[in-house]
Amino acid sequence: MKTRFSTLDIIAILPELKAKICTGWRVNQVYDCDHKTFLFKLNKSIVQMKKDDDPVSVDEETANKMTLIIESGLRIHTTDYDWPRSPAPGGFATKLRKCIRNKRIEDIRQVGVDRLIEMKFGSGPAANYLIIELYDRGNMILTDHEYCILAILRWRRPNQTNTQTADGETTQDDSENFKVGQAYPLSRFRIEKDLEPLTELKIVELLNNSRMILSNSQNYKKRNKARQQSNSDFLDVNLKDLLNPYVIYGSNLLEDKLLKYLVEDGHNIAKRCVIQIPKGDDGRLVSSKVERYAKLIKSAIDEAEIVLNEVRGRKKSPGYIVQKQQDTNMNDSEKPGTTKSSGETQTIKTNIDFFPIKSCAERKIQIEGANLVYQDYESFDKAVDVYYCNLESQKIDTKTLVAEKEARKKLDNLKISQEKRLEDLARTQKEDEEKARLIEINSDKVENALLIIRSMLANQVPWSDIWATIQQAKAAKDPIASLITQVKFDRNEFTMRLSDPYEDSDDESNNRKKKNDNKNSHKANGKNVDIDIGMSAYANARRFFVKRRTAVIKEKKAIEVSKKAFKNVERKTKSMLKDMIVQTNITKARKRYWFENFFWFISSDGYLVVAGRDAEQNELLVKRYMKNNDIFVHGDLHGSSTVIIKNELSIPIPPKTLTEAGAMAVCYSSAWDSKIATTSYWVYPSQVSKTAPAGEYLTLGSFMIRGKKNYLPLSNLVLGFGFLFRLDEESIERRKEIRLAREANASIADDCSTSNADKVEGSDSEGDDQIQDYENSGTDDSSSDEKPEVEVNSMETIKEDNRTPEVEEVDEDDDIELDNKITEHRLIDTLSENPLTEDILLYAIPMCGPYSALSNYKYKVKVIPGANKRGKAAKACLGMFLHDKRASTREKDLLRAMKDQDFARNIPNKVKISSANLKTLTKKKPKKSEVRLPR
Known part of the structure; x- marks a missing residue:
């Protein structure tokens, strides 16, 4: 199983990485997963992305984020997965944070022809270089702009500096050694122009001297010792070992092209790149055979160089993962990385290798057997990410299987001991x-x-x-x-x-x-x-x-006790194994929705409502996310959060959504701590201004409201906490069909009722006109103290009359905004508060909002001001949901897999939770001494 990059992999991935991260991306933070694996969180401003014509999705908060993972000695690539991070950064990660944080990635390149990568952060005298060694045990060295070493990941012993050829063997150079404060010796690595070209004459010379050249290779000695003794009339030469030090693209591509020409010449592919050259009477190799092999080798090398130049010229290389298929019967639930086939048989696919060239993957399958297949990806970087993620998953699965075997062994030992005791x-x-x-x-x-x-x-x-x-x-x-x-x-x-x-x-x-x-x-x-x-x-x-x-009495008691003990141990073992499968350290990282960085909820009418956590987020909401059709809501007191109702369909927002948004503005304010309910109001975006009156100044997160404030009813300090579930595409389409059918039936019923009503109302049209005139006159004279329904309707009429030119100005921009609105609207439709039995759930999202917005939620609790900390309250809620009898196994697994930091992000501090099931769960159980057993 492949675990480290080859030279060809580095050559293929660097152009793609350069096109990805060297276009204005900056280092936001550095984390360490373990002692040699580091995560680089990168970000890029939206303005810069639009200037560079980068695709900007609706999720702007995540569209400008990227994660680069580097494992010393093994790999470097971007990742879409959430890798486990150390609780506290190590010494090298701390040094990286200090030196390269907030610096732009200027360049990434391969040093010479070895597996050495250099990354440049910043420019000028403030620049830093990160040198990554992807050979031997690996290393990472941080230097300044003059290559003076600032930090070293792995300290080497004095007078032992390893030098690595391109996929060749590691040698020790006692003459060179480096430490902090010294210059990093880049000159010790080979460059392409220093390599002697492999002409046909050079290949003939290498073949004639192959025995002497390969005599220092221990691997070659082990592989060929028995063969040399058994057949002295031929010389076995491993062409891959012989030629690898003279090429710059590594052994994979070299072996692929050599086998292509050798097989065409009648060579047995099972022997890989080992050829047999006959000896003459004088003990020397037969020159005709040597020359024939030299021509084949020269053709293979020429073709390999053509492929190498093609890979270098690509901005993005495709990726191919070679997988090993195994059919097995599994009684337990489907393990990660398996696919079900007919009956109870399941096909387990294990990743064993990856290549940036299709022919290399096909050659691997041709050599090692028919049970291998390959999976292709449009990006080599993506293929590598999937490969290493599955590699970690396979390690976790292996640990789970080992733990399962140990648990089963303990059960068997317990059973054997009980049987032995009964026999005694x-x-x-x-x-x-x-x-x-x-x-x-x-x-x-x-x-x-x-x-x-x-x-x-x-x-x-x-x-x-x-x-x-x-x-x-x-x-x-x-x-x-x-x-x-x-x-x-x-x-x-x-x-x-x-x-x-x-x-x-x-x-x-x-x-x-x-x-x-x-x-x-x-x-x-x-x-x-x-x-x-x-x-x-x-x-x-x-x-x-x-x-x-x-x-006899003891035997009866022992049988009863052993049965109970065995059942308890078996139940605990199954529970432990299930938790090990569910709580895997590596999970597919869902792209966080942009609104999850704020306070948010989905209203009863399906509108997304977002509020700022602090003054900076209030400023960001208004400047970046508030559009012309949205509604601005604020509490009528100091310190209230800025609330935005996202209106993507350009239709009047229902009063219930306005009321819920007002309740949110009040709850996320100082009114929550003081336990005093107050009112809130809403205005149009055109009434919100950052321009202060003459002589005044608006602080960060503060805005000037001009015109009429539309006050909402008094809001109670009651929130709800629950969970939404992300559906898969099949479940979304199925729900969409059901919803369309329901809407079609409802429209038919409305048409029938409307036609019947028209017949009845035809005779009273004059009276209706008078009533309508009265209502219109009442609307014109309405004040802020009237009912919210009347206010909303009147304000929407004003909005339609006054805002038409501004909407046209927005439409003059690109069509990105409209596409984003449609995408975001569909995004919310993918979340379900009450999943059906046939729905396939991907993950769970916690949500906190007004309790009326959670009326139809399957998992919900009421949150009111209290004295408990929000983290403790959130864990209590989670425990309550896990004990719910209505909860399915999949739902429990998703809730249990939630991260602790995600539970209480949106819950106010100092709360009290209440629910119908809370008393049942928290009811004090009787003590063991109070329980009477039947005689």
Whole structure:
């Protein structure tokens, strides 16, 4: 599996990176993922993007953002994925922040022909260079404009500087070493003009001297040692190892073109680039064969150089990812990176390599087998991003599989231990029952033995003498003494070897040929039984029966406990494995909507309402995002947020949306902390001005309102917190068809009702005209104290009369604005507050707004002023949603995958949450001592 860039990859990706990031992009921030992986957050002003004719989407806040990822020794590319970041920056990341933050990327280039990349930040004396080594263990060096080293990622030991050829072997140069304060030695790397061209004569010379040239290569020795010993009439030459130091494009393209011509010449592709050159009688290589191979090699190199020049001339190279397909049956849920096929069989695709040239990918498949396929991408940079992201995902999946195996192993061990314990209990029961039965059958012998030992104890015979007496009786072949095998002084017991005489008789009748052996079978088949001296024979038998009964009870309890314990462990294991799959460290980063940087919500009528978080955002909202058809809303008190209602359809905004926007303006103000409700008002964008009266000054985020303020009803300090879900394209289209059908049915019903109403109202047209005249006269004399419905209608009439010329001026611009409006309108339609069962959900978005706007939400809570911190309140809300019985597994997974910092961004501080399910979830559970178990 490929893990690092080759020289060809660097040559292919640098023109694309240069066209992407060297056009006015600046470094906004630097993060480190680990000790050698760094994320560069880049941004670019919208004005600069329009000057450079860059595509500007509706999401302007993210259209001017880009992420560059660099992993020392391995790779460099832009990424659309969200990579895990360290909680605090390391030393090298801190130095990068200090030196190159807010500087523009001026250039990016390859140094010489080695895997070394140089990035230039800033210009003039303030410039900095970042030198990235993508060979060996890798390194990153930050220098000033004179290449004086400022910081080094990986410190090398003194007098050990690694030098790398183009995809060749690493060598150590003891003569050169660098450290902070010294100049970085760029002269130690090769440049293209210093390389000797590979002519046909040069290739013949290399082939004739190949054995001596490759003698220092350890890899070549290992690969060819056995082959050289087995066939001394031929010399095996690995052309890739031989020619790679003399080309600048690396081994992948070289191998591709060599195999193309070698296969055409009848070469076995399974041998890769290893050719066999016959030797003559004098031990030298046959010159005719050498010359023939030299011509083939020269043709391959010429074609490779043509392809190299084509790659260099492209601004964007296509990318190809080679994947390995494996069919497997999986009972669990579908793993990331798999696709379902027929039945329960799933095809797992594992990325193993990537190329910027199609022929290289096809050659890889041709060499290694038919189970390989390739996936093409229009951009090599995109292909590399997908490859490494999936590589990380595959690592995570591997860790998950290992954890799953360990968990399954623990379950199996637990099950085995429980079964073993039950077997021991069953065996103990059987032994105790058998011992009791043997005592009953041999009760006379047991009583005689007890009588003998008791009599000696009565005569105060020491234990040692008792055992000596028993041994003497055994020697005299006493039948009772011969059954006593041991005397246990400390336990007041002795051991007898008892057998079942009836069982012996049965064996004797069935096996007449073994009559002599069966005479002493009671010794071989007997069982040692401990006899308590203080009890009679039957009392000892009863003792074993009691032990058996106790073991039966223990077995029943053990079975019940083991079942419960096994179920609990299995449930916890499955839950842990599920969490590991859901909580992966790398997820596809959705492009954040521009309005997510502000306070926002979607009104009951489907309008996007946005508010500023601070004075800077208030200024930004009015200057950048407020258009001619929008509505400006503000609370009637100092410190209120600026609220903008986005009206993309150029139709009057419903009163309910205006009221909800006014409630938002009041809640995101000082009224929330003081817990005092107040009013709000709305005006048109033409009434909002940044020009202050003479002698006055407007601070940042403050505006002058000219003309009439349209006041809204008193707003309650009540917000709602809930979640929206992003639908996939199929679900969006399905919902669209349902909505269109519903609207068509509604329009038919309206037409029918309208036609019936016209018949009834025809006779009263004069009275209606009088009523209409009265309403119009009332509208003309309306004041700000009238109902909001009347105010909105009258203001919209004024708007249509007075704003027509301004709308025409906007239309004289490019069609970008109209396209953006349509795109944004569709964007909001892709979010669902109450997903259906058949909907496919991509991710969840938290939303906080007036509670009336969340009336139809599946997941919602009421938020009012209180004393709790918003982070704690948001986590409580999330826990409540996860315990909701209506929540599907997919919805729970998406809610659980949300980042902590996204929960409480839009919730005011000092809040109190309330919900119908809150009391049920927070109800105090009874203690274990209070729970009565059934008898």
